[in-house]
Amino acid sequence: MPSPARALMLSSGIMQRAFLEAIVLGLACGPLGVWILLLRRAYAAESLSHAMLPGLVLAALAGVPLILGAAGGVLVAAGGIALVARDARAGGDVGVAVVVSGLFGLGGILALSPETPPRLGELLFGDLLGITNGDLVAAAALSIGVLIALAAAYRALTATAFARGSAQALGIRPARADLALLAVLAVTTVAAVQGLGNLLLVALVLAPAAAxxxxxxxxxxxxxxxAALAVVAGIAGLIISYELEIAAGASIALCAVALSSLGLLKPKLGVP
Structure with a gap:
């Protein structure tokens, strides 16, 4: 039987929305993280989340939903990376580093503007306890879209991850699979930024997958x-946040990393 404090936590509409948001994001972030690690796109995952900062700050300045700023930031970052990648003298990682560093620096400059709202921490670390019903519906819709996209691309992603050299013989173009994965990553980043911010969401994507x-x-x-580990990290992080009165997003990120650390203690198993 739940304790009075636990019952009070679950009866709060704020906490109910936070738990639902954590579950929804975990179900999408967990499987996506597996493909990101298998296709070695962890750097892109971290970069996209950092590159959306100018869009978030501009959305805060304009008073529009952060999800719109996140979407705009991701689109600008993707376009910049694609433009830099056209130069054969610069490798893909170099292009990502240049664009992301520039955008993150621009976001920092905008964030220091006197007109910027004082709650900048919500842009960086999210605000799960401030989730509205509209935010929850948007995150759920985007997460469902992510799961559908991953299911549709399962064959292509599998061939690209485990048999990249012979994938074209199966009618699969690895470059398109890579692009599709990055597109799904961008959608997930937009879905998760409201709750976890642009600095912490990568932990929920990569840590459970590594475990x-x-x-x-x-x-x-x-x-x-x-997916299960990501959901567990979200729920455990919120409970710890409630009990210790600490930041929810940071608690979830720490729980995800803790689960990853426990998983890494076991020798890595091969995937047949």
């Missing part, structure tokens, strides 16, 4: 376990 890759062997099991 799942070490704890399970078959790919479907890895994907399911990663």
């Amino acid at each position: 799942a890759l070490n704890l399970a062997q078959r790919l479907p099991s890895i994907l399911a376990l990663s």
Whole structure:
């Protein structure tokens, strides 16, 4: 039987929305993280989340929903990376580093503007306890879209991850699979930024996936376990945040990293 304090936590509309948001994001971020690690796109995952900062700050200045600023920031970052990548003298990672560093610096300058709202921390670290019903619906819709996209691209992503050299013989173009994964990553980043901010969301994407890759062997099991671990991290982080009165987003990120650390203690298993 739940304690009075726990019952009070669950009866609060604010906490109910926060728990639902954490579950929704975990179900999408966990499986996505597996593909990001298998296709070695962890750097892109971290970069996209940082590159959206100018869009977030501009949205805060304009008084429009942060999700619109996040979407605009991601689109600008993607366009800049694609433009820099056209120069054969610069490698892909160099292009990402140049664009992301520039955008993050611009976001920092905008954030220091006198007109910027004082609650900048919400842009960087999110505000799960400030989620509205509209934010929850938007995150749920985007997360469902992410899961549908990952299911549709399962064959292409699998071939690209485990048989990239022979994928074209199967009618699969690895470059398109990479692009599709980055597009799904961008959508997930937009969905998660309201709750976790642009600095912490990458922990929920990568940490549970890293643990799942070490704890399970078959790919479907890895994907399911990663989603479960991400949800557990979200729920545990919110409970710890409530009990200790600390930041919710940071608590979730720490729980995700803790689960990842426990998973890494086991020798890595191969994926057949």
